[in-house]
Amino acid sequence: xxxxxxxxxxxxxxxxxxxxxxxxxxxxxxxxxxxxxxxxxxxxxxxxxxxxxxxxxxxxxxxxx
Numbered sequence: 001x002x003x004x005x006x007x008x009x010x011x012x013x014x015x016x017x018x019x020x021x022x023x024x025x026x027x028x029x030x031x032x033x034x035x036x037x038x039x040x041x042x043x044x045x046x047x048x049x050x051x052x053x054x055x056x057x058x059x060x061x062x063x064x065x
Contacts, residue, residue: 002026002052002059013062025052028062038047038062 007024014034
């Protein structure tokens, strides 16, 4: 399972913004806004342990990019 985690001072994969606290999903780093719009709003579920289903269509799309 891929995990979603907190990441510090990295560039967002989607918009390039750098925030103090970022979200890391598998190998990808997003700002909180892009995490919400690109993954959560499109149906990706993150469980209570911070795990993301690697077979999710949304996750596969971003891995392919």
